[in-house]
Amino acid sequence: MASKSQENEEQESSPQVVVVMVPLPAQGHLNQLLHLSRLISAHDITVYYVGTTTHTRQAKLRVHGWDPSSITNIHFQEFPTTPFDNPSPNPNTPIKFPSQIMPSLNATTNLRKPIYEFTNKLSRTSKRVVVIYDALMSYVVQDIDNSVPNAELYCFRSISAITVFHWEAAKLDLLPSGPEFFKEIVSSESYFSPEFGEFRNLQRGARNVSSGDIFNSNRGIEGLYLDLLAKGKAEKMWAIGPFNPIKVKKGASNHKSLDFLEKQEQEPNSVILVSFGTTSSLPDKQIEEIAHGLERSEQKFIWVIRDADKGDIFRGEVRKAELPKGFEERVKERGIVVRDWAPQLEILGHSSIGGFMSHCGWNSCMESISMGVPLATWPLHSDQPGNAALITKVLKIGVQVKNWTSNGNDDLVLSSNVELAVRKLMASPEGDEMRKRAAELGDAVKKSAAEGKEMDSFITHITR
Numbered sequence: 001m002a003s004k005s006q007e008n009e010e011q012e013s014s015p016q017v018v019v020v021m022v023p024l025p026a027q028g029h030l031n032q033l034l035h036l037s038r039l040i041s042a043h044d045i046t047v048y049y050v051g052t053t054t055h056t057r058q059a060k061l062r063v064h065g066w067d068p069s070s071i072t073n074i075h076f077q078e079f080p081t082t083p084f085d086n087p088s089p090n091p092n093t094p095i096k097f098p099s100q101i102m103p104s105l106n107a108t109t110n111l112r113k114p115i116y117e118f119t120n121k122l123s124r125t126s127k128r129v130v131v132i133y134d135a136l137m138s139y140v141v142q143d144i145d146n147s148v149p150n151a152e153l154y155c156f157r158s159i160s161a162i163t164v165f166h167w168e169a170a171k172l173d174l175l176p177s178g179p180e181f182f183k184e185i186v187s188s189e190s191y192f193s194p195e196f197g198e199f200r201n202l203q204r205g206a207r208n209v210s211s212g213d214i215f216n217s218n219r220g221i222e223g224l225y226l227d228l229l230a231k232g233k234a235e236k237m238w239a240i241g242p243f244n245p246i247k248v249k250k251g252a253s254n255h256k257s258l259d260f261l262e263k264q265e266q267e268p269n270s271v272i273l274v275s276f277g278t279t280s281s282l283p284d285k286q287i288e289e290i291a292h293g294l295e296r297s298e299q300k301f302i303w304v305i306r307d308a309d310k311g312d313i314f315r316g317e318v319r320k321a322e323l324p325k326g327f328e329e330r331v332k333e334r335g336i337v338v339r340d341w342a343p344q345l346e347i348l349g350h351s352s353i354g355g356f357m358s359h360c361g362w363n364s365c366m367e368s369i370s371m372g373v374p375l376a377t378w379p380l381h382s383d384q385p386g387n388a389a390l391i392t393k394v395l396k397i398g399v400q401v402k403n404w405t406s407n408g409n410d411d412l413v414l415s416s417n418v419e420l421a422v423r424k425l426m427a428s429p430e431g432d433e434m435r436k437r438a439a440e441l442g443d444a445v446k447k448s449a450a451e452g453k454e455m456d457s458f459i460t461h462i463t464r
Contacts, residue, residue: 017463018126019047020119022133022141025055025104027062027278027309028363029134029158032216034059035243036132036156037074038066043459046073048122050115052081054312055104064253064343065245077118082110086315089308091281095193096380098279102195104311108140109202116143123148130462132156132214135203142206152462155210159362161217161225161239162394163386168229192382212236214458216243216366220444221395238458242370244363246446248349255343257302260336261352264300269354269435272376272426273347275304276359280380286412287321293418294335295327299426301335304342348373354435355425357401360387369397370449372442374434376421378402378413397438399424399431 019040023033030051037047049056056078060068068074084103093099119141123129129151133141135158144151157164192200217239219226230237251258264270274294276282282290287305294301307319320339328337344364347353348371357376358364365387368375375398377388391398401421402413425431 015046015126017045017128017130018122019045019130019132019462020115020122021047021049022115022131022137023049023051023055023059024134024136024158025051025058025108025311026098026101027058028361029136030055030059031063031363032158032243033132033134033156034063034068035065035245036214036216036240038068038071038245039240039243039455040459041071041073043455044073045459045463046075048075048077048118050077050111050118051079052107052111053078054081054314058313062341065248065345079111079114081312082107084311086310086312088310088316088319089281091283091307091319091321096280097193097196097382098308099193099195101279101309101311102193102199105136105196105199107311108137111137112140112143115140116147119144119151120148123150126150128152128462130154134158136200138203138206138208142208145209146207152211153208154212154214155208156214156216158216159383160365160387160390161215161222161229162390163383165225165228166386210235212238212461215239216241216362218242218445218448219454220441220448221369222390236461238454240454240458242366242445242449244345244367244370246370246449248346250346250350252346253343255338255346257304257336257338257342257347258350260302261347261350264352267300268351270426271300271302271352272355272357272422273302273304273344273353273373274357275342275344275364276378276380277361277364278306278309279361280359281308281319282321284322288324289413289415290418291324291327292415294422295331296415296419297422297426299334299422301331301422302338302342302347303335304338304344306339306341345371355422355431357422357425360384360391362387365391369395369438370442370445372439374398374425374431374438376401376425379404395437395441397434397441399434 021033021037023030037049041047056076084107087100089100119129131141131144131153135155145153212235218241219239226239305321310316345367348367353373356368356373359380360377375391377391377398378401379385379388385404392400399421
């Protein structure tokens, strides 16, 4: 049995606080909390990023803007991956929600015991254990708040504040009268799959006492909605974003897309990036329409065309979408097609990029805003319509490719619409104004992030 002096020595030598990150195993969620790990570790705090071996490998492989292995106080606590079905995405389903990843999400319930035991073990050698968990991992961490005496839980909201506010306000029948686009945000919830609805209900039913909410956002972007969410809440709230690096070292990767951009360096803002994220696959007919629209727009482009992720990205075949015959040859002087993982943050930070056609996942929105790049919005499911409304209707730094409410989620977007949106964003006075506003907003966000008031407030709170 340890003497009292030994116990005192151990306590004095133990860290004041350690942080445990509990991400949802889907790319947009894994990425955000890994970026946040970097920010917190910079304050001389040890961070444990926990999850299955498969999804931790995915997070480390795909992160860009920095190297996780170069930071000594970020540790990866990996647990064995519980076997789960790994279906391929269906590009022809009318609902673009990524149902193919549901088996991997459901398998997260198996992490409840090991993450509790790991946190409990850390608590014996730390004065405080701060658990930052994805809102969709509430079930997994529910045993911690009432069983680990020196643990505090903080809920990470992986989506925009505007979307959280309108979804919550709609449920409480508090939705204010206002612009028509409010309906786009609320209606987007109907495009969740039934299986995800059950998964979300499981999280909502979990017992958790959260000490506060964390957003990957910034008051310069969503100040109004962050203030509305804070009203009447006892919990604290921090908008620490952007989590992603706001300065990306040029030449950090040797991807072919960056070689292409270097050749356009004499023409700043001349290239549009086209990418629809990791969760949805578009049908062949829609890919054909995009190709024709890009070709007819006569604008320079980088088109990242990948199949959506499965629950385990390292297993199974990957669909290679067909492009119109001769397309790549015809556009080779002004555009390239990328079929592998692309360094999106580095691409967006290049001076040759002048626009981004996007599904409006929150990662992509925050990266684009922080790099001062306007968007052509094409939401596909979940929170994306809310993000698109924020970009086009509130911040006014984007054009709309797809109207969520008027043409439904499964209607074909014609090449003429693609061409019109690209030309408007990249080659019109209106697009130039959006680029100017986006650059000004990006500068303001960079300045805010550099000042770090929200992060300092959070660090002061957890190390009090």
